[in-house]
Amino acid sequence: MPSARTDLDIFAAGLADRLPGAWTSEYHRHLTYPDQFPVAVQIWDTGHVSYVATGFVLGHDAVLHGPDQQHLYLADRPRYPHQFVVAPLEPDDAAIKPHHFDGVEEPNGIVVPNDPARAAALIARRVLPRYEQARQAVRRNAAEQPEPPHRQAPPQVAGRPSTTCTVGPPTTRESSANRSPPGTPVTASVTGPSRSTVRARPPS
Structure with missing residues (x-):
């Protein structure tokens, strides 16, 4: 009989103890599917980790806080009880604006085993x-x-005043599938205050 999944909070604490430098872990439990979006939209990844964070009801996740304002997202890998996904989070700095990411390649995340x-x-x-x-x-x-x-x-048209249009920030469209059990895949369109639209692809 396969062993049960390693508890995320225990794994996060053990991982923080072993990363270079001083790291701490912060565990979050989510009562509804939309509760995971505020952190999910900060994930600095355009591949598998973003797909997991936005396409599945996870129920919980963790954030590791490291030196010099480094932050890593950590979550279960659905359907793989012996693995987790980890990815950097975008810089949390008021001086950083969307255009500062232009031309910068995403660092992206990886899959890791349940051995800290x-x-x-x-x-x-x-x-x-x-x-x-x-x-x-x-x-x-x-x-x-x-x-x-x-x-x-x-350019101004003769006889007509010029007009400008201000576009407000994007909104997050929450899925109605917020009562699904953890690990359930969800089809949802997720946008938020992130600089770009998440381009998700299924795991290989």
């Missing part, structure tokens, strides 16, 4: 270097161009 020591070694080798490179690129963009580029005003 092995998982920490994989993250240190495959995730943290890409994460740091992406963060430095975003910071350079913020320093070089704090404000978004100005658009040229539209």
Whole structure:
């Protein structure tokens, strides 16, 4: 008989203890499917981890907080009881704006085993270097161009005043499937205050 899934909160704490530098873990339990969106839209990934975080009812997740405002998302990998998914979160800095991510490649996340020591070694080798490179690129963009580029005003038509249109921030459309059990795949269109639309693909 296969063994039960490792508890996420226990695994997150063990993983934080083994990552390089000082890390702590923060465990979240979600009563409804939309509760997982506020963190999910911050995931700096355009592949498998974003697909898991937005396409399944997970029931819980964890965030690891590290040195120099590094943050990692951690969740169960649905249908794989011996694995977890981990990915960086976008910088949480008021000075960082959507245009600062232009031209910066997402660091993306990976699948890790339920062994904290092995998982920490994989993250240190495959995730943290890409994460740091992406963060430095975003910071350079913020320093070089704090404000978004100005658009040229539209030409005025004789006899008519020019008009402008202000577009508000995107909204999050919550799925009605918020009572589904954890691990259930959900078809939903999720948008939020993130800089880009999540492009999800199924796991290989």
